[in-house]
Amino acid sequence: MQEGVYCRRCSRQIKTKDNLVVAGVLFVMVPYHKECFAKELRGPAVLFINNQPINSWVGNLLTLLGLLLFAGVLLFVEGLAKWLSLLFLLPVIYRLLAYYLFERRLSGKYNTDNY
Numbered sequence: 001m002q003e004g005v006y007c008r009r010c011s012r013q014i015k016t017k018d019n020l021v022v023a024g025v026l027f028v029m030v031p032y033h034k035e036c037f038a039k040e041l042r043g044p045a046v047l048f049i050n051n052q053p054i055n056s057w058v059g060n061l062l063t064l065l066g067l068l069l070f071a072g073v074l075l076f077v078e079g080l081a082k083w084l085s086l087l088f089l090l091p092v093i094y095r096l097l098a099y100y101l102f103e104r105r106l107s108g109k110y111n112t113d114n115y
């Protein structure tokens with residue numbers, strides 16, 4: 001039996017990927033319900049939350065961009081600057097962690113929980 005994913009705001013279980021928002025809060029990844037994330041953005045916590053969810057299409061785009069930049073720098077830059085390419089792997093690692101920690105534990109796409 002797999003451990004569930006619980007919303008940080010309301011502490012209820014998040015049951016589907018569709019309803020999951022993984023947000024970056026001070027470099028820590030935190031799971032929210034879609035609705036709870038929207039509420040959180042209206043509260044004081046907005047100061048600490050990166051309002052771009054990691055598991056959104058923008059997050060996926062940044063991941064892809066990170067991979068391309070990583071490969072580009074690795075291939076075309078000489079010397080010590082090559083190490084800079086590792087910086088571009090950060091969004092990729094972030095995205096993979098979000099998947100590993102939360103998304104893979106949830107089933108299907110469609111909402112069955114009414115929250």
Ligand SMILES: [Zn+2]
Pocket residue numbers: 007008009010011012032033036
């Ligand atoms: Zn919630």
